[in-house]
Amino acid sequence: MMQAVQNIEPLKQLPKVGFIGVGAIAEALITGMCAAGERRATFLLSPRNASISNGLAGRFPFIRVAADNQAVVDGSDILFIAVTPQIAADVLGALRFRPDQSVVSLIATYDMARVRGLVAPASTIARLAPVPAVARRLGPLIMYPAVPAVAGLLEGLGQLIQLPNEADLDALWTVTGLLAPYFGLLDETAAWLVRQNLDGAQARMFVAAIFEALSVTAAERSGEGFDKLREAHTTPGGLNEQSYRELKAAGWMSLFSRALDLIQARMQGRATLADRLP
Numbered sequence: 129m130m131q132a133v134q135n136i137e138p139l140k141q142l143p144k145v146g147f148i149g150v151g152a153i154a155e156a157l158i159t160g161m162c163a164a165g166e167r168r169a170t171f172l173l174s175p176r177n178a179s180i181s182n183g184l185a186g187r188f189p190f191i192r193v194a195a196d197n198q199a200v201v202d203g204s205d206i207l208f209i210a211v212t213p214q215i216a217a218d219v220l221g222a223l224r225f226r227p228d229q230s231v232v233s234l235i236a237t238y239d240m241a242r243v244r245g246l247v248a249p250a251s252t253i254a255r256l257a258p259v260p261a262v263a264r265r266l267g268p269l270i271m272y273p274a275v276p277a278v279a280g281l282l283e284g285l286g287q288l289i290q291l292p293n294e295a296d297l298d299a300l301w302t303v304t305g306l307l308a309p310y311f312g313l314l315d316e317t318a319a320w321l322v323r324q325n326l327d328g329a330q331a332r333m334f335v336a337a338i339f340e341a342l343s344v345t346a347a348e349r350s351g352e353g354f355d356k357l358r359e360a361h362t363t364p365g366g367l368n369e370q371s372y373r374e375l376k377a378a379g380w381m382s383l384f385s386r387a388l389d390l391i392q393a394r395m396q397g398r399a400t401l402a403d404r405l406p
């Protein structure tokens with residue numbers, strides 16, 4: 129007797145995604161993409177950093193570690209480049225790309241023209257900056273230009289902001305240089321509490337809770353303007369009025385703009401790591 133033929137849906141072909149450079153931000157991005165075992169692509173990783181690459185491959189069956197960087201390029205349709213700017217030109221210069229490949233560069237200080245020259249003849253190129261919280265599917269991801277196949281891979285990982293020009297990307301990317309100063313502020317504040325004899329863990333929890341509440345408020349009410357939120361958190365003659373006035377008079381607020389000017393200049397190749405605040 130003949131068996132009934134079942135309608136089996138053809139398996140969807142998953143994109144083949146490669147990573148050259150598997151360090152802090154690549155690990156965060158891959159972790160975000162694979163959260164809860166979600167299989168949105170197959171991944172081929174460069175062997176460095178061995179412990180991170182092997183660790184990711186051990187966690188997810190659809191991630192493999194290649195023998196070398198060229199094997200990653202050869203086995204991938206979409207390549208993420210996440211090596212540091214100091215070595216990126218040498219690393220990319222040694223590889224042979226194909227015209228049909230898409231390349232997503234995470235290298236902060238390499239503009240589109242420089243990346244394009246290094247990965248030719250690959251012709252679809254995007255620049256992308258996630259933040260480390262992408263591992264938990266939080267925070268913004270900024271991308272220029274919009275490349276639908278890449279955007280599809282990043283869906284649900286946070287707020288994907290696709291930009292129409294490279295200057296906008298560089299300006300937003302510059303602001304990601306404030307992550308360490310932010311934690312520096314939290315650390316300074318918690319350390320001050322410890323000097324007042326509070327327990328360190330309690331101090332850190334308290335400081336984190338305050339800034340978490342402020343961040344939620346800022347995100348929910350950003351449409352109002354941050355100056356309005358500052359005013360809303362200032363009682364005339366109160367503690368906040370005094371601390372803001374004093375910090376502003378000491379140049380603390382304008383220091384942020386000057387630091388951003390410096391980082392933007394570095395992004396655009398007009399300054400180096402050795403340069404100081406303008």
Ligand SMILES: NC(=O)c1ccc[n+]([C@@H]2O[C@H](COP(=O)([O-])OP(=O)(O)OC[C@H]3O[C@@H](n4cnc5c(N)ncnc54)[C@H](OP(=O)(O)O)[C@@H]3O)[C@@H](O)[C@H]2O)c1
Nearest residue numbers: 149150151152153174176177210211212213234235236257
């Ligand atoms: N961190 C962020 O939040 C962030 C955000 C946006 C963009 N980015 C950009 O992402 C890139 C990587 O930053 P990161 O913070 O992730 O740096 P990282 O942790 O130092 O990662 C770089 C990785 O490249 C590996 N590597 C070194 N030589 C290599 C080679 N020849 N071939 C392949 N891989 C090699 C390193 O391995 P070893 O450890 O064995 O040396 C390391 O694992 C940078 O260009 C940065 O501008 C970073």
